[in-house]
Amino acid sequence: MSGRPERPPAAPIAERVRALEQALAAKELIPEGFLEQRVEQAEENFDPRNGARVVARAWLDPAFRARLLADGTAASAELGLRVNGEYLVVLENSDAVHNVIVCTQCSCTAWPVIGLPPDWYKSPAYRARVVREPRALLRELGLELGDEVAVRVWDTSGETRYMVLPQRPAGTEGWSEERLAALVTREALIGVAKVRV
Amino acid sequence: MDGIHDLGGMSGFGAVEIEPDEPRFHEPWEARAFALNSLGIRRLGAYNVHEYRHAVERIDPAHYLAASYYERWFTAVATLLVEKGVVTLAELEGRAGGRFPLSRPAAEVKPGALVPASASRFCAGERVRVRDRHPAGHTRAPRYVRGKCGVVVRVSRAFELPDLAGHALPAHQETTYHVEFAAAELWRDAAEGRASVVVDLWESYLEPAR
Numbered sequence: 584m585s586g587r588p589e590r591p592p593a594a595p596i597a598e599r600v601r602a603l604e605q606a607l608a609a610k611e612l613i614p615e616g617f618l619e620q621r622v623e624q625a626e627e628n629f630d631p632r633n634g635a636r637v638v639a640r641a642w643l644d645p646a647f648r649a650r651l652l653a654d655g656t657a658a659s660a661e662l663g664l665r666v667n668g669e670y671l672v673v674l675e676n677s678d679a680v681h682n683v684i685v686c687t688q689c690s691c692t693a694w695p696v697i698g699l700p701p702d703w704y705k706s707p708a709y710r711a712r713v714v715r716e717p718r719a720l721l722r723e724l725g726l727e728l729g730d731e732v733a734v735r736v737w738d739t740s741g742e743t744r745y746m747v748l749p750q751r752p753a754g755t756e757g758w759s760e761e762r763l764a765a766l767v768t769r770e771a772l773i774g775v776a777k778v779r780v
Numbered sequence: 781m782d783g784i785h786d787l788g789g790m791s792g793f794g795a796v797e798i799e800p801d802e803p804r805f806h807e808p809w810e811a812r813a814f815a816l817n818s819l820g821i822r823r824l825g826a827y828n829v830h831e832y833r834h835a836v837e838r839i840d841p842a843h844y845l846a847a848s849y850y851e852r853w854f855t856a857v858a859t860l861l862v863e864k865g866v867v868t869l870a871e872l873e874g875r876a877g878g879r880f881p882l883s884r885p886a887a888e889v890k891p892g893a894l895v896p897a898s899a900s901r902f903c904a905g906e907r908v909r910v911r912d913r914h915p916a917g918h919t920r921a922p923r924y925v926r927g928k929c930g931v932v933v934r935v936s937r938a939f940e941l942p943d944l945a946g947h948a949l950p951a952h953q954e955t956t957y958h959v960e961f962a963a964a965e966l967w968r969d970a971a972e973g974r975a976s977v978v979v980d981l982w983e984s985y986l987e988p989a990r
Contacts (some may be wrong), residue, residue, distance in 0.1 A: 594878030596851050600809040602875035602882050603816060606867045612824060621815035626804060639972075670937050672958075687788030687922055689833055690849060701802045705849040708793035714924065715789045718972045723795060734975040738788065740920050741956045741980030742939040770798065 605681055625699065633664050634696035635767035637673075638778075639760045642751045650701060655746065664695050669776060671696065674737060675748045676774070681732050682747050683721065683774030685713045686739035693744035697772050704773060724775050747774040754780050781887065782914055782923060784841035787926040789967070805850075813854035820857050827860045830945035834918035835859045838883035859883040865884040885914035889947040902957055906932050909989040910959075910981065918946030925977075930961035933957045933978060941982055944955040954983045 594602070605614050637659055643649040651658035654670035671693055674682035686692065690705040703709055712720050717734045721727075727735060737745045749771040755763060770776035806809040813923035820826045827835075835843075842854060859882040861867050872880045893915070902908055912927035913919070920942045938953040943953035960978045963971035 591879050593881050594873075594876035596854065597807065597809040598876045598878070599858070599872070599880055600813050600816070600854055602872050602877075602880070603854075603861070603867065605875050606810060606871050607816075607819070607861075609837050610867075612866070613819060614823065617819060617823060618812060618815040621818045622805075622811045625811075625814060629804070672934070672936075685788075687924075688785050688920065689836060699804050701799065702806075703796050703798045705847060706793075706796060707787050707790075709796045711787040711790040711793045712796070713968055715791075715970065716974055720796060724798065730973065732974070734972070735960070736975070736977045737958075738922065738977055738979045740922055741936070743936050743956065743958065743980050758826060775798075778847065780893065 591637060620761060625694075629698045631696075631698040631767075631769035631772055632764065633659075633662075633698075634693075634769075634772040635764040636662055636666070636760070637696060637746070638748055638767045638772070639764035640750055641673075642763055643760055648748075651748070666693060666695050669693070669742055669744045671744050671746060673746050673748050674735070674774075676750050678750075679731075679733060679734055681721075681728055681774065682730050682735050682737060682745075683713060683717060684737050684739065684745045684747060684761050685710060687711070687714060688693040691739040691744065693746050698769060701769060720776060724770075726776055746772055749774075749778045753780050781837060781916055781918070781978060783837045784839075784844045786839040786923050788922045807850075809854075810848075810850040813850050813857065817853060817857045820861060824866065826864045826866055827948070828945055830918065830940070830942045830951075831860060831948055832856055833942070834946040835883050835979060837918065838886060840881070843881055853908050855881065855883060882923065886918075886947060889915070889917035889943070889949065891944065891949050893917070893949075894941065894943045894984045895952050896954070896984045901983070902932050902935070902986060902988070903954060904932050904935055907989040908932060908957070908959060908986045910985055913985075915943060916944065918984075921981060924966055925959075925961060925979050926982075928961055928965050930959040930965065930979070932957050933960045934958040936980065939982070941984060943982075943984070957981050957983070957986065959986070 655673040687710045690700050692700040771778045909929045910925045936956040938955050940951040963975035
């Protein structure tokens, strides 16, 4: 046997994370509670239920919907959402156009409205495929689009962040904002699912 | 760089599987890794978000594809803290009790490496071409649009040029554009019907298509 030099296996990832944290703590570079606070902030603020509220409001209030489509950052701020340093553009789905979001080069997402991105959104398969074969991929995920519907894929390659405004499903006439918001999933905000009753 | 991170349009990947009711973090270390990046950027000011993205791109390709999202995230954070001299690799390996893989070194990029091709700004509705550049360093122009023509659908805001900021070089603000490419322009015989891709591109990535 000869040839390939053997490298020892890497330390388990949980051990590596602990090692860096300990090394920084030993140098007194981690203020008390800093990491815990950051995780709590993420859990409180980065939640797809925020985007769901934005969608429900837009379905009920045409003036809000118009403001949202004109300036997503300012309109979502009306609901107390801050898209930090970023520029939120809201993409309206219709009978003619279906929008879907990706970040092919990493996994950029509008955290304050869509939440931290789910694993499937961050997977190489989604990032590779959705720009090239969006119809086939959406069909695999259970979303069949007619030939008359144009598919527009938005690659989050810059600093703009996107959110899809899905179509309001039939049979929801007279529903409250809360009841409508409860229908809107993270997948619908990204554009790989429709909102269903 | 023409790296493994630039996945758009590659073939050979399988199904996309959606996990119902997926938690924000699957393991406690993922949340710690998430927060350590905030520490590195905001608290220590050791590096910026563009350098962070580039450090993910510099992960060895085999490691990149095998690692989970937060392992990539963490590897970039550890790499930058070693490169900036905040901690040493020996220290990390000692504490972890084993090998501690980091990203590969960055290419050398010089100030002024990228300047706009055209003195004039582009307008909504204008046809543009993505410059067919293959920089050794960080860029946010995906390979699948280089050399391709599209139409500006929105003149967006100005942001720091990542090609410079990703190497800790002074970076100017530059207008970004949302440019729509027809599927047939990108994928030719493999294109689906009535499909397009909109890509967010810095002015320096574009040239007029006339």
